Amino acid sequence: VLCNTAISVCEKSSRWPVALSLLGSMGSLGIRPDVTSFNATVTACGEGQQWERALGLFTEMHDIALQPDNISYNAAISACGRAQQWTLALGLLASMPRRHIHPSPLTFNAAAATCERVHLWETALLCLESVLEAGQQSREVEIAYNISQSACWKARAWQPVLSLLAARR
Numbered sequence: 001v002l003c004n005t006a007i008s009v010c011e012k013s014s015r016w017p018v019a020l021s022l023l024g025s026m027g028s029l030g031i032r033p034d035v036t037s038f039n040a041t042v043t044a045c046g047e048g049q050q051w052e053r054a055l056g057l058f059t060e061m062h063d064i065a066l067q068p069d070n071i072s073y074n075a076a077i078s079a080c081g082r083a084q085q086w087t088l089a090l091g092l093l094a095s096m097p098r099r100h101i102h103p104s105p106l107t108f109n110a111a112a113a114t115c116e117r118v119h120l121w122e123t124a125l126l127c128l129e130s131v132l133e134a135g136q137q138s139r140e141v142e143i144a145y146n147i148s149q150s151a152c153w154k155a156r157a158w159q160p161v162l163s164l165l166a167a168r169r
Contacts (some may be wrong), residue, residue: 003031003033007019007037010040011044016041016048019044023038025167035067035068035071039069042054042072043055043075046076046078046079047079051085054079055076069101070101070106073107076092077092077128078110081117083117084117086118089110090111101129104134108131108133109144112124112148127144128147145167
């Protein structure tokens with residue numbers, strides 16, 4: 001628990017190298033890293049623009065027989081999204097059902113944010129539809145609308161922007 005707390009502090013303070021070091025040293029301390037350890041380190045790496053390291057850690061989870069959860073996927077998708085690696089981000093999203101993990105509204109919003117960064121407005125709208133179908137809290141729906149509007153706006157897809165604005169009234 002103490003190592004996970006320390007890694008989480010690193011995640012929140014943008015200290016991805018320290019998070020990586022802590023994760024790596026857990027074994028020598030006789031502590032087996034768990035999903036929480038990896039999730040926090042993947043997030044720290046993603047926020048530090050280290051998407052390749054983040055994906056490497058995500059893959060390592062499978063290698064050491066840890067089952068990534070929804071948070072793991074959200075962190076990996078977000079890491080790819082920050083680096084505009086949209087094909088990887090969408091590939092992770094598409095792989096979730098095969099792993100029997102149901103994407104959450106947060107997952108769809110992370111994927112939509114990736115699409116927004118690279119002007120894939122149609123895919124961002126599909127993510128919005130998935131959030132709406134899930135019937136989730138208004139905060140996640142609001143975020144999904146904002147991301148989708150921004151994606152359409154950046155791609156100069158004016159008609160969808162107007163439709164989204166009208167739907168929100």
